[in-house]
Amino acid sequence: MLKTLLGQTAESRAEAFLKSRGLKPVARNWRCRFGEIDLIMQDGATLVFIEVRLRSRSDFGGAAASVTPAKQKKLLAAARQYLTALNTLPPCRFDVIAFSGDAPPDWIRNAFDDMG
Secondary structure: OOHHHHHHHHHHHHHHHHHHOEEEEEEEEEEEEEEEEEEEEEEEOOOEEEEEEEEHHHHHHHHHHHHOHHHHHHHHHHHHHHHHHOOOOOOEEEEEEEEEOOOOEEEOOOOOOOOO
């Protein structure tokens, strides 16, 4: 329960952070059979799939390092599923918002390969 609450708080903080930088919310906690996408936002013409990660400690490489290749694969599959409902395919990218302790978020644009 606490982990869920912390995750929701981190997602809200990430959304507010990105909105303050001009991105527009499209969806939050979008789910399909492949998994969940924390945030989907619009950055100009680009659709951005965002993974929010929170780590209180950096013993295992910190929040950004927790987006493993297996997690990336799930996010790619979920994003492909999301895009099947759209009439036209926009440019897309995958970003990570990483929170470590009380530090400001680390916004990693194009964190990993897109639909290619």
